[in-house]
Amino acid sequence: MHSNACEPRRACATATGRSRCRCAAALLVTAACALPAAAPANAARQACAGAAGVPGTAGGAALRRALYCLINAERARQGLRALRRSRRLAGAAGRQASDMVMRGYFDHERAGWTLHGRLRAAGWSGGLAAETIAWGCGRLGVPRAVLDGWLASPPHRQIVLGPFSRAGVGLAIGSPGPLGCSAAGTWVLDVGGR
DSSP states (O other): OOSSTTSOOOOEEEEOSSOEEEESOOEEOOTTOOOOOOOOSSHHHHTOTTTTOOBTTBOHHHHHHHHHHHHHHHHHHTTOOOOEEOHHHHHHHHHHHHHHHHHTOOSSOBTTBOHHHHHHHTTOOOSOEEEEEEEEEGGGGSHHHHHHHHHHSHHHHHHHTSSOOEEEEEEEESOSSOOSOSSEEEEEEEEEOO
8 A cells, every 4th residue: 555655645625615625635644754853843832731642542632632732832833813622623523533544544535425514414614614634653643743744744734824713633543544553543633714
């Protein structure tokens, strides 16, 4: 499956109330890849508890809070408003992360399962929405490494730092395919609203 394990796979989805369009995004992080050292950009990022927690060894709720904290710290550093938590977006993001691990794929959609459909099923009606996904093994799946990977990719960066007001973070322990790693995490960030 991985001819070049360090080559990013790209796929991101954007949805509006009526239509869905796709854009390039979604970072595949594997144990074979080496990400740049995760040096925190500022004191706010350093203060995010659990930012270096490894999926499978740290609690999922703590890891999701850490990624959410890191995202908002980066947004503050860029002079942007913090994203408020949305239970609906978090529910959609969590279902997508679990579905990818359970069914063994890494993408925003599968037959009968679209971002727009997931958001509608979760009760989201906040207009524009977007999603970015990632998975990693061990230290490459920790919240800080996931955010650093997204920020290093222009399409992901646009979503993380985009004109959104709400966010939901999903995490499923495990990889979206066969991988000899017991500490993998599959991440989904759903953002929406203006």
